[in-house]
Amino acid sequence: MNLLTTASRPTIALGGFFALAWEVLLLIPRRPFAWREFFVQAWFVARVSLLPTLMLAMPYTVLVVFTFNILLVEFGAADFCGTTAAFATVTQVGPIVTVLVVAGAGATAMCADLGARTIREELDALRVMGLNPVHALVVPRVLAATLAAVLLSSWVITVGLVGGFFFSVFVQHVTPGAYVAGMTVLTGVPDLLVALVKAALFGLAAGLIACYKGISVKGGPAGVGNAVNETVVYTFMALFAINIIATAVGVKITL
Amino acid sequence: MTVAAPRLPRLVIKAKGWAAGWNRLGTQAQFYAKTVASTGDALLNYRTELLRLIAQMGLGTGALAVVGGTVVIVAFLTVTTGALAAVIGYNQFADIGVEALTGFASAYFNVRLAAPLTAGIALAATIGAGATAQLGAMRINEEIDALEVMGIRSIPYLASTRLVAGVIVVVPLYCVAVLAAFVSARLCTTVVYGQSSGVYDHYFNTFLSPTSLIWSFLLAVSMAIVIMLVHTYYGYTATGGPAGVGEAVGRAVRTSLVSAGVLTVFVSLAAYGQSGNFNLSG
Numbered sequence: 080m081n082l083l084t085t086a087s088r089p090t091i092a093l094g095g096f097f098a099l100a101w102e103v104l105l106l107i108p109r110r111p112f113a114w115r116e117f118f119v120q121a122w123f124v125a126r127v128s129l130l131p132t133l134m135l136a137m138p139y140t141v142l143v144v145f146t147f148n149i150l151l152v153e154f155g156a157a158d159f160c161g162t163t164a165a166f167a168t169v170t171q172v173g174p175i176v177t178v179l180v181v182a183g184a185g186a187t188a189m190c191a192d193l194g195a196r197t198i199r200e201e202l203d204a205l206r207v208m209g210l211n212p213v214h215a216l217v218v219p220r221v222l223a224a225t226l227a228a229v230l231l232s233s234w235v236i237t238v239g240l241v242g243g244f245f246f247s248v249f250v251q252h253v254t255p256g257a258y259v260a261g262m263t264v265l266t267g268v269p270d271l272l273v274a275l276v277k278a279a280l281f282g283l284a285a286g287l288i289a290c291y292k293g294i295s296v297k298g299g300p301a302g303v304g305n306a307v308n309e310t311v312v313y314t315f316m317a318l319f320a321i322n323i324i325a326t327a328v329g330v331k332i333t334l
Numbered sequence: 335m336t337v338a339a340p341r342l343p344r345l346v347i348k349a350k351g352w353a354a355g356w357n358r359l360g361t362q363a364q365f366y367a368k369t370v371a372s373t374g375d376a377l378l379n380y381r382t383e384l385l386r387l388i389a390q391m392g393l394g395t396g397a398l399a400v401v402g403g404t405v406v407i408v409a410f411l412t413v414t415t416g417a418l419a420a421v422i423g424y425n426q427f428a429d430i431g432v433e434a435l436t437g438f439a440s441a442y443f444n445v446r447l448a449a450p451l452t453a454g455i456a457l458a459a460t461i462g463a464g465a466t467a468q469l470g471a472m473r474i475n476e477e478i479d480a481l482e483v484m485g486i487r488s489i490p491y492l493a494s495t496r497l498v499a500g501v502i503v504v505v506p507l508y509c510v511a512v513l514a515a516f517v518s519a520r521l522c523t524t525v526v527y528g529q530s531s532g533v534y535d536h537y538f539n540t541f542l543s544p545t546s547l548i549w550s551f552l553l554a555v556s557m558a559i560v561i562m563l564v565h566t567y568y569g570y571t572a573t574g575g576p577a578g579v580g581e582a583v584g585r586a587v588r589t590s591l592v593s594a595g596v597l598t599v600f601v602s603l604a605a606y607g608q609s610g611n612f613n614l615s616g
Binding site for chain 2: 127131134135138139141142143145146149150170171179180183184186187188190191192194195198199265299300301302303304305306307308311312315316319320322323326327330
């Protein structure tokens with residue numbers, strides 16, 4: 080019996096998550112849309128993520144450019160480092176760094192906020208007043224995370240390309256013109272669109288997971304802490320799973 | 335009878351903010367120094383707690399243990415990055431007709447780039463964020479104060495033990511991570527894309543450099559040290575009720591991801607150098 084309950088717990092959690100996702104989808108068109116909450120949350124996610132994305136995008140791009148340049152210098156093709164920098168930044172580093180920060184900074188705060196409200200029974204109070212907490216709180220948060228992720232990913236890509244430029248030109252002595260000219264060899268508009276779609280999917284998944292974990296918190300401060308921990312783990316897992324599928328699809332579309 | 339307004343109020347507030355930030359850096363550095371200095375104390379006096387933490391970190395607690403614990407999570411994340419190296423490598427190489435080199439992509443990028451970065455992310459999310467959540471909940475419930483009252487030194491007992499446990503746990507975890515990346519890249523290339531496994535293995539074995547693997551291990555261990563230090567600090571100093579614990583976890587994840595990224599860059603630059611320590615001839 081005990082084993083059965085333990086075994087069924089992840090299934091129940093998964094079912095609860097899909098139920099919430101479905102409810103969110105159904106409630107998106109319902110009026111009145113919580114515009115105020117939406118803008119506050121979008122601004123909040125953007126505000127807490129802006130500096131960390133900058134700090135994370137630079138080392139990741141520098142690392143990628145450095146690793147690729149070792150190869151390219153060996154082949155005598157260092158002038159093509161713009162190509163690899165653009166390809167790596169747009170298709171992988173941009174969306175991944177975005178969601179790492181949106182999950183690490185935005186989703187954790189969302190989950191903590193909702194979790195604290197849940198254990199203080201504020202969500203039950205909302206229900207008593209006849210307001211659906213999913214409509215009032217979850218829908219704007221999920222959409223805000225999606226929007227913020229898309230906007231942030233373009234910022235990450237810009238920072239990554241500029242950082243890669245400075246690293247290649249001033250540290251690895253590549254001609255600036257060659258770097259800029261090489262950027263568009265492999266990477267075009269379709270890659271950029273795939274990257275933005277990826278970022279939107281990541282933001283959506285991060286928002287949904289954070290809100291689900293937040294409104295299903297149990298057991299005081301330790302419960303909130305664990306919920307936030309689980310949010311981080313599940314978001315990262317979802318991110319990598321979505322990334323491999325989206326990349327395989329993107330490769331098929333763009334090649 | 336009015337209180338005299340301070341001169342230049344905005345400037346004063348701003349300056350106080352800067353000073354508080356500066357002081358926070360100082361306290362943080364002090365905490366790290368204390369934690370590192372008391373590892374000997376933890377190893378001598380708190381061995382039972384250390385063993386308990388090692389078991390807990392390896393297998394995870396609560397809902398995470400049901401999914402399979404830290405090992406499964408780390409393996410899952412690196413399986414996807416290994417597959418990613420295969421998907422991108424195979425397709426890009428096939429574009430210029432050298433898809434035989436996918437094994438090289440796996441041996442080169444997995445070791446130097448994908449596995450360390452992904453392992454850092456996974457460590458921060460699992461054992462790091464778990465430590466912050468535990469310590470933060472203890473702080474909010476005033477359990478840390480209770481420890482001090484009972485005469486137990488809280489930093490060695492809570493922070494140093496976690497630091498040591500993290501460093502011990504990361505070694506087998508990173509083995510699993512690297513193996514998972516290699517296996518998934520190989521399966522993805524040979525089974526999904528249908529390359530003959532002999533070709534794959536030949537290029538993989540030719541370009542797999544043991545020195546790079548050792549450096550990559552050292553990188554993982556140093557990342558574990560930084561991640562555990564950052565996460566125990568944010569958990570140990572959590573304030574502001576249940577929501578405060580959650581916020582502390584978020585702040586810790588952000589900080590440790592950035593510091594792990596910066597650390598990876600510097601260690602890679604130091605380890606591989608300007609020349610790259612790479613020989614095309616094998």
